[in-house]
């Protein structure tokens with residue numbers, strides 16, 4: 001009986017909602033979609049494309065997408081009945097930013113902007129798809145150039161560098177809100193941003209430079225100090241002997257696999273749970289001497305010779321600039337080292353970094369030369385890049401006072417098994433902002449909260465319970481504020497409920513359809529999730545924040 005009345009209450013609630021929605025839908029829908037170009041009031045903006053997608057659950061090819069972003073045959077997934085709009089915004093005489101909108105019929109009156117990854121140049125469709133499925137008017141941008149590989153788009157193009165550096169997200173926010181107004185007939189009630197990696201860099205930069213753009217900002221694995229992150233890959237590769245791949249100090253790729261495996265075997269149990277996850281790798285120091293040939297930990301084909309021990313030791317040291325000041329934290333223990341150790345072209349056998357962003361960006365943006373290679377990379381190159389700061393890409397800084405003063409909320413998250421952006425950087429940045437604002441921890445937590453996710457790789461993936469609603473597809477069970485950080489941010493902004501923890505989910509084989517493997521409670525920094533010592537470690541309730 002009680003169940004029946006609950007069901008009735010839900011049916012009634014739905015009926016009320018539907019009525020409210022049908023009155024809204026008179027102002028939008030297919031006709032309005034094609035009509036946006038005539039009502040849109042935005043400077044320097046041309047509508048390139050309008051498409052109505054009323055086949056929720058189906059997909060369509062991204063015919064204009066360049067190959068390094070996934071190519072023209074990649075399918076975008078329609079996650080709601082929606083209007084898709086693409087606009088071209090001229091940002092200078094030699095640059096333009098592409099902005100794409102997915103406008104669901106069933107709009108939740110919220111605006112969601114997204115950023116880029118790596119060297120930019122691709123629209124973040126996964127986040128847009130998820131956003132639209134939750135009812136957000138969802139936007140993406142190419143960041144001012146098309147493609148995530150190569151240097152041509154940056155070469156001798158200072159204005160394109162500015163779009164990537166600091167301008168594109170602000171343009172997306174400005175034009176995006178106008179598109180919402182033109183299509184739905186009114187402004188969004190709340191404005192959000194979500195991005196990871198480079199998108200996380202753009203998140204912090206937006207809060208810093210354009211504090212009015214968003215009410216809530218979600219910054220994943222943030223690439224703050226982007227130029228040093230990119231440089232670190234070259235510096236670490238050089239520390240292990242690259243490009244002299246036949247020297248005695250060079251450490252081979254298969255040796256790194258064994259080194260990282262040994263780190264996990266030794267360090268993982270120290271946090272009390274043996275699960276292949278080093279909860280907090282910054283707590284430990286690691287002496288590679290124990291992996292020496294003869295020590296008995298690694299076998300004869302992968303053990304370390306004396307010169308290699310020195311290489312490995314230096315690979316886990318922090319990075320200092322030319323003046324000796326430490327500017328970048330040590331590489332994560334237990335994380336895949338591919339970004340600096342997978343550096344021989346398997347076709348040619350020649351030294352070549354598989355991490356292409358270093359060469360691409362330094363050729364196009366820093367040295368203006370397609371002949372440049374990272375073979376001789378040193379801290380001088382890193383310092384040169386930060387000195388010239390192409391397109392203001394590294395204009396970070398820690399003074400978030402304006403964003404804080406207007407009531408903005410920022411959530412950052414970072415995997416503790418990040419192979420690309422060392423997770424300690426997020427704690428550094430948190431402390432930097434705290435020092436800038438001279439704020440107590442509880443004052444910081446009024447507007448800025450950081451969540452570390454043990455066992456998560458860069459942005460997603462890894463052995464940990466990493467799914468917090470940040471990847472496509474958005475699984476059933478990750479569409480509420482307990483399991484989804486974007487929705488936790490919404491609740492914080494709109495209802496004032498501060499997120500103290502979030503439940504991460506690990507799906508079997510990282511495949512949603514295979515079902516849940518485990519869940520874990522992740523805690524607001526500096527608190528950590530610790531096993532209660534008795535419960536099933538695959539259940540979130542067995543983990544406490546301390």
Ligand SMILES: *[C@@H]1O[C@H](CO)[C@@H](O)[C@H](O)[C@H]1NC(C)=O
Nearest residue numbers: 059075076077125126129472
């Ligand atoms: C659309 O969904 C398919 C199947 O899940 C996936 O392979 C593809 O990458 C998705 N497209 C985008 C742009 O996320």
Ligand SMILES: *[C@@H]1O[C@H](CO)[C@@H](O)[C@H](O)[C@H]1NC(C)=O
Nearest residue numbers: 056057078079080081106133
């Ligand atoms: C779209 O389809 C998915 C399943 O394919 C469903 O869960 C969702 O509720 C649908 N959304 C809308 C707005 O119809």
Ligand SMILES: *[C@@H]1O[C@H](CO)[C@@H](O)[C@H](O)[C@H]1NC(C)=O
Nearest residue numbers: 046048088089090094095096
């Ligand atoms: C976008 O704008 C730029 C600069 O004004 C122009 O060169 C480009 O052709 C435009 N693209 C489209 C599709 O309109």
Ligand SMILES: *[C@@H]1O[C@H](CO)[C@@H](O)[C@H](O)[C@H]1NC(C)=O
Nearest residue numbers: 043044090091092093094171
């Ligand atoms: C419009 O484009 C011009 C250059 O073409 C630029 O100077 C101006 O700042 C742009 N306006 C806006 C609002 O972006």
Ligand SMILES: *[C@@H]1O[C@H](CO)[C@@H](O)[C@H](O)[C@H]1NC(C)=O
Nearest residue numbers: 048064088096098144145146
């Ligand atoms: C990016 O690609 C789109 C779609 O083909 C095109 O309209 C736009 O002009 C391109 N932008 C740049 C900067 O090349």
Ligand SMILES: *[C@@H]1O[C@H](CO)[C@@H](O)[C@H](O)[C@H]1NC(C)=O
Nearest residue numbers: 155156157158367368369370
């Ligand atoms: C980049 O190099 C080209 C020639 O290689 C030169 O014409 C151009 O002026 C250079 N641009 C900058 C910004 O130095």
Ligand SMILES: *[C@@H]1O[C@H](CO)[C@@H](O)[C@H](O)[C@H]1NC(C)=O
Nearest residue numbers: 257258261298299300301302
């Ligand atoms: C040595 O150890 C590595 C890494 O554990 C393993 O892949 C390899 O098969 C081992 N080789 C021998 C000869 O046991």
Ligand SMILES: *[C@@H]1O[C@H](CO)[C@@H](O)[C@H](O)[C@H]1NC(C)=O
Nearest residue numbers: 344345346347348349352354
């Ligand atoms: C390796 O070298 C070949 C030949 O120069 C090149 O085509 C390829 O892109 C390089 N990279 C990889 C990852 O194979």
Ligand SMILES: *[C@@H]1O[C@H](CO)[C@@H](O)[C@H](O)[C@H]1NC(C)=O
Nearest residue numbers: 243371372373374375376377
């Ligand atoms: C790197 O340095 C070595 C030795 O100093 C030099 O022989 C080589 O030409 C340099 N390579 C590049 C690509 O500059």
Ligand SMILES: *[C@@H]1O[C@H](CO)[C@@H](O)[C@H](O)[C@H]1NC(C)=O
Nearest residue numbers: 434435436437438439440443
């Ligand atoms: C920082 O805040 C503390 C406590 O509110 C205050 O005593 C101190 O003077 C402040 N320091 C600066 C440099 O503003």
